[in-house]
Amino acid sequence: MKTGSKWQKTGYLWITVSGISAVLFTGFMLLDTNTEIQAGQGSGSTTQSLSAQTKTTYKPGDTLNLEAGIPLYTQVIGNKMPVDLMGIQYYTSSNEKIKVQAVRGEWIQFQDYNRGELWIPAWYASKESRSLKTVTPQTFSLRPGSKLYLAPGSTTSWTPSPTLTDQALIVAATKDWYGVSIAPRVWNKESFTYRPALLWVKAQAVEQQAIVADGWFQQDASQSALAVRHLTDITLNKKTTSKQVKQWLGEPDWKENSANLNDTGYTMSIGQTWRYERADAQFLVTFNKNGKLARTRWNIPQDDRNHVVTDWSFSRSDEYEFTTKITGKSLPITLPWKPIWTNQGDINYTFLKAATDDVLLMKGDDGGFSGFHYESSMYALDRHSGKKLWEINAGYGRQQVEVDAGRQYVTMYTDYDPDKKEYVDRIRHLQLKSGDVVWEYAPKQKFRLNGITAAKNVVVVSSPVVEGSSNSWLTVLDSANGKTLWTRKLSTGYQLLNKGSDDPYVMYWEKNQLVAADPLSGRTVWSIKVGKPTVDHPENNSYFDGIYRLDPFASTQPERWMLLRDQWALLDLNTGKKLAQFPARNGQQFEVLSDGKLLIRENKKGDIYGDYADFTTTLYDAKSGTKRWTKKGKIERGFVEDDQLYVVKNGYPAALAYDTGETRWNTQNTISSLRYPTNQGSYVVIEDQLLLPMGEDLLVMDKNNGTLIGRVHDVVMGTPEHRDRDAKNGTMNRFGNEVYIGSSNGRFSIYDANDLHTDISR
Structure with missing residues (x-):
């Protein structure tokens, strides 16, 4: 790499604060704090006791105005403190009014509600400080024997080493003084950001000043x-x-x-x-x-x-x-990939819920903290052009959507009207392509519904018997016209088990019995006597991304893993027959892979949270009842391709040998340095490229060895907390050569897989 002058080679980094002169830094540079102190040591000949320092005329109780850009200290600093270890965390960023709490020599103490007890040199509150001006950053050298001062006129001074001043820049001037920024030896530690010291030199001590020319980031520029x-x-x-x-x-x-x-x-x-x-x-x-x-x-x-x-x-x-x-150890370069079309929505996160030949059904959510939101919506896009066909905004209320089996209609439940700014339960059955309301169901009671679900040709409405009751009425509506087909009162502790219109029956658990009822008549088709589950269902945890990865382009299969007392059972939904089972435990989560096998994660402490070291993961063939392998760590988001299993292992993309579970490659420390990285979405494979959203980027890796190739241009990802299932199923999908990609900035795009060309040999 090309480098510039001596000061540019040092690796010291600065940041400015608005206003006059101060230089602030926010970034990472963790250096060994045990190294021997060289630069910035105070000179013994200039050591001054605090009692001998310049006295200030300010007294406790005085109210003072501070300009922007003043360094704020957490303690009184003497010249025995190296100038690059002052531990400055804050600078004033706008005009601030303070009340003096104490005075010590040339120092003023004040209390700040957010930042705690702070100190400043009194000069920064004086009339003389008003003459301070910013200057264009300049390199400089000092005459031999020159000193650095705490503030203009201060008696606290340091004799700097040439190495330290070669790394400093002039950033301010006042009368016969220059303000000089000196980078901290340690930029960051834990949650603390340390900022450069702002010290002062006499103007006559400065020589060989030089302004840095523009064009800093040009490829042929000399600056590092x-x-x-x-x-x-x-x-x-x-x-x-x-x-x-x-x-x-x-x-x-x-x-x-x-x-x-x-x-x-x-x-x-x-x-x-x-x-x-x-x-x-x-x-x-x-x-x-x-x-x-x-x-x-x-x-x-x-x-x-x-x-x-x-x-x-x-x-x-x-x-x-x-x-x-x-x-991590490498930075993702940007890779060009031009979309076929992009729709710019008006809510942050865009999730694909379902698709037909002509229409994409989308969910919008603003990604508010901990699952809460101010805005959420359901809308439809023309699959060929990206044009928005219709939209219903649910505001900060609940919304539930069920697509009918034929994918021509959608039923939407909302409990808030953002136009009227009031809570109103509405169940609307819409034509998917046009958004026209076919029918609307008006609940008779005045209190809130529990919600809706669906089964074959019906919409199932759950509502409390009375307000606040744990008993419930099931009202089953004909999805064609909204008319009530049958109702049933369910007692406390019941569970409604339907997942959507592909379910052949209305299914619920009540009074130690799992019942599958005919959707049109309510007649029991099959039932299983079974007690209440002894463990909590993992999908009750909103951080869990779900047992299944749902395909927006396909119907679901008529079999499902259900929690039956202390067992997980794979049921044929048509007959109620058990196809497979395994014991259920606390702290257990699992996912179904594309070939039907299970990745079962268990925590030795019986908790769903914990360090990665607390987990083991097992590849389990449920239908044969055999464990293929068990490995330490938390392995999730599995994608099977031939003899390779792409996963997220302990938070990082990795590839395992499918038959043994041995790690073939792991990107930990390669693409990120965090102990607990966040990633949302599922894998998509395009030839030898492996795509996965991680942090703000859509990363592209070489599926053969995990090499980070780059990030996709103009795609902004994110981490929508408590929307893990939406993100897993709806952020990114591939259908044929079309790749459907959502974002965290309201954009949703379709790409041609053939247009992503990368050189994976580098």
């Missing part, structure tokens, strides 16, 4: 990626425009639609993200619709200097949203 990071951190602020970024950094490698820039509960706002990519770092700059800076992020590969052993995300939001992400 770390030097560019330094420059962007010092220069960018919330007033920065895309025109200025283009001038300073040059043309981006890629331009993409941004993630939603607004919080849930507010109208979606999609800006533009510029990506600057290098092998050693990537810089993402996001602008709002007005072309002003909204967010930035550095992606940095894990190495000896950037090592993360926890899951902390380092960020700051005092001025504009800024984050630094330590990835």
